Amino acid sequence: MKTVTRTAFSNIRANKSRNILTGIAIFLTTLLLFVIPGVGFGVVNLEFAAVNQVYPTFHGLYRDVSPQTAQNLKASDRLESMGLRCDPAVMVNETYTISMVYLDETCAELNKSELAEGHFPQKENEIVVSEGLLKAMGLEGRIGDTIRVPYQPITNEGLDYSREKDFVICGMTADSQINEDKKLYSAFVSEEFVKQDFPVTDISYRVYFRLPTVSSATTDDMEEEMKDIAAAFEIPEDSLVVNTEYLAANYVDPSTIPMIIMIMLIVVLAGVITIYSIYYVSMIHKVQEYGRLKAIGATKHQIRQIVLREGFFTAAFAIPAGLLAGTATLEGVFPLMYKIINADKKEDMVITAISEIVKNHKVQYLHAWLYFLAAGVALMTVYLSLLKPMKIAARISPIEALRYNGEGRKGKGTRKGYEYLNLFRLTCSNLSRNKKRTVITIVSMAITGVFFVTVSAGLSCAAPRESAASSIDGQYYLSVITESGNKEHPELEWSQVQQNNPLTPEFIRGIESLDGVEKTEVKPCIPLKNKKFEEQLSLVGYSENYAEILEKGIVEGKVTYEELQKGNKVILSKTALHWYPELKVGDKITFQYSDGNVEKEKSLEIAAIGNYSEGIVNYSTFLTAKSAVNAMSQYNVNDALSIFADKDYDAELEKALVAACEKAGGIELADSWQKGYEEYKTSMSFMYLSCYVFLGILGVICMMNMMNTMINSIHVRKKELGMMQAIGLSDKQLVKMLNLEGLFYTMGTLLCSVSLGSFTGYLFFLYAKENHIMGIQYFHYPTQAILGLIIVMILLQVILSTAIGKSLKKESLMERIRFSE
Known part of the structure; x- marks a missing residue:
């Protein structure tokens, strides 16, 4: 077997240019297979880490629970832990909404309610406030000071008549910008205050709880258990509120599994088709070399092993390079990505937490399974790509192998000729020699193109301006x-x-x-x-x-x-x-x-x-x-x-509207186009970035496919092209013929991509409009994206054809005519 290995290694050195190109294709495919799931799972893990850092840790809560039912729940063994919250009153304030809240110790822990200083209220007249709250109420005070607070009790019928009470400040909480932006604050009061100031019939609790869980628990199972508990204690099902974000971050969500599988299948399918196409085109012209080995005594098994080992040798260099490049990409993409997003969403606590996590490297988004997955799938695609050349080389006789050039045979071996030849007929003759190679190249490139057009159509329909317009009637x-x-x-x-x-x-x-x-x-x-x-x-x-x-x-x-x-x-x-x-x-x-x-x-x-x-x-x-x-x-x-x-936004008009509402009284400016536009714009920034990065990587591999096909097509026809130039084919005509071949691949790919992509893009639009996804209401054809795709593909094809033509000129006619002898 040493001879087989040495032969395979010698073939790599003898065919450097072709193996380098194939290696680049494997490298890019490995990079794609590594980066896409790496970014996807990395974003999920970062968001989950941020959720665990910011979000409360309860699994769910029941609203409007009576004191007796709360006691029964506490005595039950179906809850791992349980805390109570009661909102007995609101402070009287025309501008801000300020709730007066009682939390027991467990509820405070489950909600991550921490004090900047002091302690939680224990006595009937103790209260916890913040500096922002005091300012909103027009009060001043520090721990130990007494403040007089006007408030309205919350009864079963609604807000009762206002009262006033003296409270002693026992603790202070920290303020956030969100409190001021939303005009929303909370003050903590004691259980004694609730029991002394309110009738038992008016007291109702929010019960925060955690369920006993196991490592294999799913979010669906946990939600079903919450509903069963509610039914057992006669709590209305619509009183249940599930902490969805926290559950998704810590337990298996069955709804995400099909989505992850679908995304991975798309990535794997793109990798398999592309690497198969490139390797198939590269390998079919090596069969002649294996025919010589078979003629001097190599067995079928040895021929298959030579082909397989040559491919794996190439992959052995390309796959680690792809993994290293993928590692560097992931290390650089997360800080850049969240730096851009955080610039637009500074007020978002989760995004801020993610940026901090990325900056301090608190979450590991490079995992061993990611390396094994990308390497394994890349090796699998290389193996699948080698099956056809292995079969051809091992099956046919030595004489047929020496003459094999990948062309199909039909009928009695006759082929159509022309009385007069021109560049177009020469081009068609070459393309028809191996229809399977031509079709595979166009189909594999078109799959990427269809996906590109579909995604571009979705992104063009999800325009922030129109999404904002659909969220409000008028401005x-x-x-x-x-x-x-x-x-x-x-x-x-x-x-x-x-x-x-x-x-x-x-x-x-x-x-x-x-x-x-x-x-x-x-x-x-x-x-x-x-x-x-x-x-x-x-x-x-x-x-x-x-x-x-x-x-x-x-x-x-x-x-x-x-x-x-x-x-x-x-x-x-x-x-x-x-x-x-x-x-x-x-x-x-x-x-x-x-x-x-x-x-x-x-x-x-x-x-x-x-x-x-x-x-x-x-x-x-x-x-x-x-x-x-x-x-x-x-x-x-x-x-x-x-x-x-x-105008969609007019600052002076908005001020005039606010003034008119204040003058009339009883009317408020509830919403505006500008507010919706800013929200949609920031929420779509990450989506645009991630989609186009993904499409960019796919696009590069797509272009490598066409490059590989054309280079190999020219490489195997060096002798033929040299003979044609010897009898009168000029360099200019040669470049034109190469351009025509490249144009066929380009136009075939564009035709499939634009037609099928437009259809699938419109289907996505109909689905998004029906289900109100991203505020999509109108279909916008992705003209700019498609024009960009056309221009890039045509430019690449022209540059590639010209470069190949110039490389041929570096070799003399005699060298090309003697090629492969």
Whole structure:
């Protein structure tokens, strides 16, 4: 066997150029197989590490649990640990929402609630605050100081009348920028405060818990156990809140397994097809060499071993190089990637934590299994690629092997000739010699191209500007301020607001007169009640300007805007089916609603189900004609105002709108196009980066495939080309012929890529639009991406053909004619 090994090694040195090119292909494929899962799992591991650093550690919680049920849960052995939280009151503040919260020791640990200094409240008059909270309340104080706090108790009916109480500061918490941005703070109070100030009937807890788990636990199993426990203790299932992010970071999520397998299959398939194509094209022209060995006595087994070992020798150098390059890539890509993302999302605690983890190398994203996976799959593809050449070399006779050039044989061995030859016919003759090689090259390159076009189509449809536009109807959204159950402010009840609604025609005309406002659309709304539904359902009215939108959005049933105007038919929003799956077309339901201080009833028929953008629906349950909603009440039931401006964002107009709302009172600027745009822009930055890095690596391998095919095609035809030049083929004609061959591969690849990629891209758009993914609403053909692909492929083909032509000129005609002799 030493002779076989030496022969294989000698072949490598004798065919350096071809083996170098094949080695580059194996190197790039190994790099792809290493980097893609490395980045994917690295991102997941980093996010999970950040989640464990930032997120609370409870598995789930039950809301609105009575004290008796909480005691029963605590006595049960089905929970590993359990903590209680109670929100007995809120501080009185017009600008900030400040909750007064009681946490027991276990709940504080599960929520990672830590104090900057001091201790948690124990006495009835002790409280924990922060500097930001004190500032928001207009107070000052340090540990040991007494502050007087106005607050409203939370009862079963809502917010009770305000009270005041003196508290002693026993501890301080740290503030974050998020607290100020969201105008949201929390103060900790004691259990004694809850028990002394509130009736037992008004006390309800949030029960935070961890389940006993094993290493093989899955998130689905744990969620089912939470539901079983809730049922056993008569806790409504909708009271369960699962800490999804924490569970995903620490336990097996079955939903991620198919996704990971699918991504890995795409990577492996791309690697297998590409390396097979390149190695097949490289190896078929070496069969003649093995024919000589067979003629002097080599057995079939020895021939197969020579072919196999030659390929593995090449892989032995290329695969480690690919792994090293992949290691360097992963070491560099994570700091760069999260540096870019963190610049746009500084306020995101998880992204900030990930950046810190990457900077301090707290998480290892280079794993031994990753090296074995990439190397194993690369070796497998090399082996699969060698099967065909091994079979050919070992099967045919020595004489046939010496004459073999990879061309197919048909019929009686005759082939079509031409009375007159030109460059085009010469090109076609070469391409038809080995149709399988030609087809494999185009197909393997086209697979990458189809994937590129599909992803580009998805990214072009997920434009941040349009995603933001789909999330809001217009550029600005004003909403009437209402609050239910606040005894201190009964005027905020919707039944009272509609009797003195600030969203009047005069206010609307004032908004329309502002510079930059093109038009407005007011939407009346009536909250509906029915004993079958715990929450109120909303009925929103739309003007005739929305008639076409409402009718085109119908996905089930049928109704016209004129029928909606009659007042007894409505359209059910498809998004509402997530919360009310029992509703269906044809249902007739009697609802109760408040018309001022009078309770009325209305029977409505669900005539259709409609799928609309987030901005149109805006969490409404039922959609109907504006006139139908107005006819249900004698009062002003205008709830929201959509403002369409001549600019997507106008700072001066936004200030004028805020001022108008403050002057009118009872109205707020609830949303804006600019706010949605910034959110979509930052959330899509990582997606764009990761997708194009992946496509870039695939693209390089795709180009290597064409390069390998053309170089090997020219290499095996050196003698033929030399003879043709000897009888009159000029250097210019030679380069033109090479360009025509390359153009055939390029155009064939582009034709398949653009046609199939456009189809699959449009299918993805339809799916994304139907399921409201990334706010996609309109299809945008990825013209720029496709033009870029065309330009790059044509440029590469021209450069490659020219370079090959020049390399041939370096050899004399006699050297080329004597080639392979």
